Amino acid sequence: RKEVEQDPGPFNVPEGATVAFNCTYSNSASQSFFWYRQDCRKEPKLLMSVYSSGNEDGRFTAQLNRASQYISLLIRDSKLSDSATYLCVVVFSGGYNKLIFGAGTRLAVHP
Amino acid sequence: EPEVTQTPSHQVTQMGQEVILRCVPISNHLYFYWYRQILGQKVEFLVSFYNNEISEKSEIFDDQFSVERPDGSNFTLKIRSTKLEDSAMYFCASSINRGDTEAFFGQGTRLTVV
Numbered sequence: 001r002k003e004v005e006q007d008p009g010p011f012n013v014p015e016g017a018t019v020a021f022n023c024t025y026s027n028s029a030s031q032s033f034f035w036y037r038q039d040c041r042k043e044p045k046l047l048m049s050v051y052s053s054g055n056e057d058g059r060f061t062a063q064l065n066r067a068s069q070y071i072s073l074l075i076r077d078s079k080l081s082d083s084a085t086y087l088c089v090v091v092f093s094g095g096y097n098k099l100i101f102g103a104g105t106r107l108a109v110h111p
Numbered sequence: 112e113p114e115v116t117q118t119p120s121h122q123v124t125q126m127g128q129e130v131i132l133r134c135v136p137i138s139n140h141l142y143f144y145w146y147r148q149i150l151g152q153k154v155e156f157l158v159s160f161y162n163n164e165i166s167e168k169s170e171i172f173d174d175q176f177s178v179e180r181p182d183g184s185n186f187t188l189k190i191r192s193t194k195l196e197d198s199a200m201y202f203c204a205s206s207i208n209r210g211d212t213e214a215f216f217g218q219g220t221r222l223t224v225v
Contacts, residue, residue, distance in 0.1 A: 034213075043202055043216035044154060087154065097142060097159035097167045097209055104153065 001026045004102035006088050012108045017078045021105045023071040023088030032091040033064055035073050037084045038104065044087055047073075078109045113137045115217035117203050123223045124193055132188045132220045134203030143186045144204040144214065145178065147171070154202070160186065161209075193224045 006023045013019050025033075033050035048055065050062040050071055061074040071088055088102040116135045124130050136143050145157040158168040158178055165178065177189045186205075190197055200221050204214040 038154075041200075043218050045216065046213050049213075097161065098144070098156040098169070099146075099154075099214060100156065101146075101154040 003100050004088055004090050006102035006105050008103060008105060010106040010108050013078055015078055015080060015109055015111055018076045019078060021073045021086055023102055025069050025090045027092045028069060029093035030090045031093045033071050034089040035062055036087040036089050038087055039084050080109050083107055083109045115203055115205055115215050117217035117220050119220060121221045126195060126224055127192050130190050130193055132201050134186045134217055135184050136186055136205030137215055140205035140207050142206045142209055145188045146202045147199040149199040195224050198222055198224045
C-alpha cells in the first residue's frame with residue numbers, strides 16, 4: 001500500500017463549482033497533515049495545514065479523519081487560478097524531519 | 112518576503128560527472144531539506160539536515176549523494192557520479208522548526224543528465 005494515496009484526476013470543473021479531493025495514508029501513527037499546491041513545473045507551496053477539528057481558510061476547507069486515515073480538501077466557488085496540482089502531505093510519527101507526498105490530484109478549472 | 116533561493120535553475124551534465132546544486136535557505140531557519148521530483152512523478156524526500164549534520168535520509172540518498180553547509184548561508188547537494196536516472200527537479204526546502212511545521216521550497220534546479 002502506498003504511504004500517501006490520492007486520486008490523480010484530472011478534475012475538470014467549471015468556474016464556480018465545488019470540488020473535493022481525498023487522500024488516504026497508511027501509517028496510523030502519522031503526526032501532521034498538510035495540503036500543498038503545485039503549479040506546473042513550480043515548487044510546492046503550502047496551502048493549509050489539516051487539524052483534527054477541521055479547518056477552513058476562505059473557500060478552502062480541510063478535514064482529517066484519523067480513524068479512517070483519510071484527509072479531504074474542499075474548494076468552493078472554484079476560480080481559474082485554482083487550476084494546479086494539489087498535494088496531500090503527511091509527516092509520520094518518528095519521521096519529524098521529512099514530508100511524505102502523495103502523487104497529487106490535478107485540478108483544471110475552465111470558464 | 113524571505114524565500115529559499117536555488118542555483119542554477121537548470122543544469123545539464125554528462126553521465127558520470129559530478130554536480131553541485133546550491134541553495135540559500137531562509138536566514139532564521141534551522142532545518143534544511145532536499146527533495147527531488149522526477150518528471151511526472153511525486154515529490155520524494157532525499158535528506159534532512161539540522162545542526163550541521165544529517166538528521167534523516169531516504170534510501171535514494173546513497174553514497175553518491177552528499178550534503179554540506181559550507182558557510183552560514185549556503186546548503187549544497189552534491190551528486191558524485193551522475194546517472195541518467197538522476198535527471199529530475201531538485202527542490203531545496205527549509206523550515207524554522209522541525210519537519211512537521213511549514214516547509215518553504217525553493218524554485219528548484221532542473222537537472223538533466225545526458
